Amino acid sequence: MNPPAPRPGGPAVAQLDERSIVRERGDRPSHGWRAGVFRMSRGLVNPGLGDAERARQELLARIRRPLRGAHRIAVASIKGGVGKTTVTACLGLVLSENRGDRVIALDANPDAGTLADRLTAETSVTVRDLLDNITTTRSLTDVARYTSLAGRLQVLASEQDPAASEAFDRDEYERVSAVLTRFYNIVLTDSGTGLVHSAMEGTLALADGLVVVGAPTVDGASRAAKTLDWLVAHGHAEQVEQAIVVLCCDRWSREVDRDRIRDYFAARCRAVVEVPFDAHLATGGRIELPELRPATVDAYLALAAHVADGFR
Structure with a gap:
């Protein structure tokens, strides 16, 4: 009218x-x-x-960008031990706590991943159980039978038996992803160490966004660079251009030129985020957002904002 x-x-x-x-x-x-x-x-x-509070509100406004449909984010590294699982966990917590939609973190590590250990300490039910019953999983309530909860973040653990986890291949990853994207707006995948296993192929093929994790050290930076090189060589050049590189600064040296490392990745990717050392994360135990240093929270807010900038 x-x-x-x-x-x-x-x-x-x-x-x-x-x-x-x-x-x-x-x-x-x-x-x-x-x-x-x-x-x-x-x-x-x-x-x-003040300037700091205004900057944080601007980050929150970016994080809360509307999202149509589902968005899948792969967190990857060619090297283990650089903080990939920690980044997945903290990014998932920040996104889920500052958005109103549904966020789930999936541990696709074929080698008994520790994502659930870092978030909920619940690994008795895993992605293998979901796969065994996937044909009868028709609702959000059905999916929730196989997840645990960290704040507002749903967590789907990896299989803890190495013999069983080896069978988690591309086809099974794609079947799980199809179910999750029916009921969740944001699906984070902790892709495990390395890039050549079958599940990783499915992760990269379906990913709408990519986070590559490294460190401001000789080995950490070179491995992150090799991750980008491998992705470009295998047909993922566009994903690399839009990727976000996270540098976990729990290890660093004054002898290393951090500015040069940051500039290198900034020239190749969409954004670079440096996460400072945090004693709470360094324990390797369960992650609680209120226990993080303010500077660490700010870094993950910046990462979440960069991720949300890629929402369509």
């Missing part, structure tokens, strides 16, 4: 919406001295947001 026409000679009738009828309140600070002044004055004095 069209809005009523204004009376002849009268003022134009404006649409009534939030922008037109709610008085400007300004941004309300929640941290630091600005928040203290706001609370002490009962809101009468509002100094506005």
